[in-house]
Amino acid sequence: MLILALKTLRARKGAFVAAFGTLLVAATLITACGVLLQTGIAGGVPAERYRSADVVVAGAQSYVPQRLASQPSRPDPPTRQLRERVRLDAGLAGRIGAVPGVRTVVPDVSFPVTMPAPMAGPPVLGHGWDSARLTPFTLRAGHAPQQADEVVLDASLADRAGVHAGDRIALQVNADPVAYRVTGIVEPVGGELAKQSALFFTPQRATELAGTGGRVDAFGVIAEPGTAPDSLADRISQALPERGIVTRTGTDRGAVEFLSDGNSLVALIGLSASFGGIALMVALFVVSSTLALSVQQRQREMALLRAIGTTPQQLRRMVGGEALVLGLLASVLGCLPGFPVAQWLLTVFVDSHLVSPEVRLITGPLPALAVVASLVLAAVVAGLSAARRAARTRPTEALGEAAVQRTLIGRGRLITGLVLLAASAALLVVSSSLRGTASAGAASGVVLLLIVAVAVLGPVVAKLVGLVSAPVMRRFRVGGYLASANSVTNAIRLAGSITPLVLAIGFGCVAVFVQTTQLHATEQNAKASITADYVLTAPEGVPTSVVGEIGKVPGVSSATALRQTEVIREWRFGEEVGAEVVSAIAISPGDPGRTLDLGQQQGSLSQVRGKDIALSRQTAEDMGVHVGDQVRLRLGDGSPVQLRLVCTFDRELGLGKAVLDRTLVAGHTTRERDDQVLVRADRSALGVLTQRFPALSVADGAAVRAASTDQLRANAWLNLLVVGMILLYTGIAVVNTLVMATSARTREFALLRLVGATRGQILRTTRWESALVVVSSVVLGTAVAAATLIPISLGLTGSPMPYAPPELYGGLVGVVAVMALLATEVPARIALRLRPVEAIGIKE
Known part of the structure; x- marks a missing residue:
């Protein structure tokens, strides 16, 4: 059956190209998100001041709610990333120092220091002199600070400030400026610090200036010669079993030193996982719709195979084999451009100050393997699902089933769709009764349930659309009448065209207007608050x-x-x-x-x-x-x-x-x-x-x-960038689906011309059908988006009207409409170039 599947793919190049392109773009987009996810998980930030510390012991920058006492065996709830640095008790130094393999334990604190006059360059941070060995710094001139009014400067900072050993300088931490005597100038071993300048006070004075109540930012641990850092980190973790203490080695040390950079990696994980999941969901919808349309167009072929003795299992194996070949080829080839796309996205994130410039893309094979496996599985499942109905048809009924589609939708599919609609309505009621982020979180699930429901009930929805529009369309002579008749009798084909458009409009409106609503409300609040x-x-x-x-x-x-x-x-x-x-x-x-x-x-x-x-x-x-x-x-x-x-x-x-x-x-x-x-x-x-x-x-x-909303604008722009890529993919899939649906009607157009229809009448018919698809998709997609956006707007602003600039909505709908019309008009014109007597002999 695999050989037969290869032959059928070769014979149906148009459908193959459409499904192949859809899977190819999906593989590219999901691979890019997977590579970014891997970078966020396995990536790190190079350490500067901690580069000579073999292990860094710090507080965990996440909070996990305690388990309920009545259910101690339940897993912990999800963690919450903490914005503020979690500091540790200085008394832990003794316990860390008692661990075998530890040579020296150095407590470290950091705090900003203001110089007497503004200077260009990296921020100036103060520390205790004992932490100088963590880099290490060596004295170039003078001696270490010994009194509370003494300080040591690193060489680059001293050069910028024009200060030498023996000079006095006014420094401000949090109180009024204080005069300090510069007792020494130090240089870092291993290269200058790129992201900071260092000042060193006595340890006691540094603790006072830090204002942390005696707690420290972290402990730098220097190991005994021959001790592996990773094994030492494990021993320290065993000696400090308390919740909230972590040990870091390698590039993970930099995430402790530069807290915002470490948090940016966590943000990268969340962003890439979120959009990767959305891209995968969209891919499943579109691939299922494309393959279902492809199989539906081959009903006569399937009927003939059943009539000559092909068993249901053989039919399913054939379609599954086609989907396997498609999924494997498209996902393997699509993974390759996913890596440069990931690099481009990372560059955009760095330029937007979301990710540290020191983060380097990690390009291991795991994301590509996961994408290949998931898309191949999705393609095979979608193909088998599409072929299930044809495989269940009796041989004596097969040709009749191909000629007239007597059943729109199976009972199980109908029940599933109705359950999804009921769940959407229930979640909509719940989200409308909530406020704030809770409302937005509940409402975000409405769009997913509604889009799935539209996809599952697609033929029923299309039939209703055709019936509702029939009285109007049949008034417009030949074109409108034929378009109405086609829409009513070919509801499955109409559903295959409507579903991806509803997905594009519904998902696009939600993704764009959630951002605009939140940004507009924040700007208005900030304007009134200050x-x-x-x-x-x-x-x-x-x-x-x-x-x-x-x-x-x-x-x-x-x-x-x-x-x-x-x-x-x-x-x-x-x-x-x-x-x-x-x-x-x-x-x-x-x-x-x-x-x-x-x-x-x-x-x-x-x-x-x-x-x-x-x-x-x-x-x-x-x-x-x-x-x-x-x-x-x-x-x-x-x-x-x-x-x-x-x-x-x-x-x-x-x-x-x-x-x-x-x-x-x-x-x-x-x-x-x-x-x-x-x-x-x-x-x-x-x-x-x-x-x-x-x-x-x-x-x-x-x-x-x-300026108070600049960060929110940057985050919104990044979200819209990734969403735009997903919408671009959805647009490609929409065009593929519509081109497939129109190209498959070559024999139908030829038959109409042979019975007397003119070329202009057929084109007007396809335009009416395109208009029906676009209008119904816009109405349904807008309704799906409104069901999500209204509760979100109520939760965020108290008003049911989301902030949806008309130009953005009109642009989104206009782009989708133009794509749909062109994807129908162009294939129809190409199909009509053939002479009717030649086109009528073309196989389906």
């Missing part, structure tokens, strides 16, 4: 003492420091337990009402002091708390806190869903500095601010409001 006249920022953050100094400037009526962070709330539903990351801001005590307006409902932001908290109204409702209640949360590094709710507000999308006192998060954020200072002041104070704080950038409030 009422300050000016905003002060700095590349490495604003020292905490600056807000107090700004308040003393003449003409300044109010100043509020603001630091972006997050909190974690645990939730329980029955026996299930999970965690949700909640965006938050930490503000300086005072009167933030003059620089911030979050739309307070109860209480005031000025009440947020110490262990108090303000929550958005929706977050408070989700947690079931009211003003005056105690709230159990975890800070951004996972530390548990119990706070009192003193205020609720409406605008949660602009800045955050929670407001904390800045003193509460001290020692629990990666950078012990403020992100910005909001200032309410007269214009006369602008010159004083610029002179008094030359290291800070001063911008008006409107400019910062626009």
Whole structure:
């Protein structure tokens, strides 16, 4: 049967090319996502200051909710990545040092330092002198710091600042600038540091300046000669069995040193896995639709084979063999361009600052093998499913079945489709009753269920479309009448054309307009939330003492420091337990009402002091708390806190869903500095601010409001880029499907011409059919998208109307419509070039 399958493929080159192209593009796209996923999992960031540490011991940058006591055997819930650095108790150094094979344990802390004048170059970070051996640094001049007012500079920083050993220099960490004597200049062994400049204080002074309460960022471990780092890391892990402690070797050390780069790898894993899964789902739909249409066009061939004695098993083996050959060839060839596409995507991610420039693409064979296996399996399953009905037909009924399709859809398929519709309706009701991210998460499943339901019930949907449109179309003489008759009697063929278009429009609208709705709502919230006249920022953050100094400037009526962070709330539903990351801001005590307006409902932001908290109204409702209640949360590094709710507000999308006192998060954020200072002041104070704080950038409030959504815009653009690639693939599949459906009608067109139809009448008929396919697909696709977007918009903005710019919607629908019309018109014109007496003899 495999030989027969090869012969049938050779005889049906058109259908082969269409299905082959669909699988080829799918393999390319999914391979690219798989390579990025492998890069995120197995990739790493080269270490700089930790390059001489054989093992780095650090806190796990993820939070796992504790198991329920009643069910200790259940697996842990999914982890949540932590934005803030998780620090460790300095007392662990003794336990690490007792592990066999450990030569030296070096505690390390890092904190930003502001030089007396702004300088170009990498950020300046301060450390304790004992951590200099982790690079290692060697003294080029002078000696190590011995007093609290002494410091050592690395050579590149000293050269940029024009400082020599013996000079005095003013440095600012978080308090006012302090004068230090430069006692030495050091050089790193193994090359200059590319991403940072180093300052070294005495260990005691560094601990004070870091402000972490005696905790350390990490421990660098230097092994005894001859000890393998990986085996030493295993022994250290056994000696420290507590949850939340990890050991890192090789390039994984860099993820500890550069926390944002390490988190970017996690983001790369999530992004590639998400879009790879969507691409695979789209591929399954399109491949199934293409192969089903191909088999449906061969009903007469299948009928003849059954009539001459071919068994159902042989028929299924033949179609399965065709699908196997198609899937194998297309997936193997399609994997090859997937690797350069992955490299291009990684470059785009790096340029958008989503991934560290040091991340290198890992091009192992595993993604390609997985893609080949999954697509071959998908093709074979789709082929066997398409051939099942033809294989079950009795030989005496086969030719009759081919001539007239008496059954639209099987009972099992009908029940499955109705169940999917019911599940979609139930999920739609649930998502409409929720708010915030919970609503968006529930509604995202609606589009998948509805598209699957449309695909399963495709022939029934197409039949209804044909019947509803028949009264209108039959008024338009020959073209409309023939188009209506074809649509009603060939519902399966019509369904094969409608389904991929519904997928393109429904999925495209959801992917695009979720982004636009969220971005628009965030911009509006941010614009209304920040009422300050000016905003002060700095590349490495604003020292905490600056807000107090700004308040003393003449003409300044109010100043509020603001630091972006997050909190974690645990939730329980029955026996299930999970965690949700909640965006938050930490503000300086005072009167933030003059620089911030979050739309307070109860209480005031000025009440947020110490262990108090303000929550958005929706977050408070989700947690079931009211003003005056105690709230159990975890800070951004996972530390548990119990706070009192003193205020609720409406605008949660602009800045955050929670407001904390800045003193509460001290020692629990990666950078012990403020992100910005909001200032309410007269214009006369602008010159004083610029002179008094030359290291800070001063911008008006409107400019910062626009910049506050830059990261969200970048993320939306990246999402739309990947979604655009998937839509491009869907468009190719749509064109393939429509070209197949039209090209297979050569004999039908010839028969119509032989009985008197003109070439123009046939073209008008195909145009009417194309218009019916486009209009019905737009209506169904828009309905599918609306069922998803309306609950999401309600959850995010409180309004049922998503932000869908007409030009974007019109452009998406227009592109799909043009593709559909051209994919029908061009093959029809080509088919009509043949003389009818010649075309009527062409085999099906």
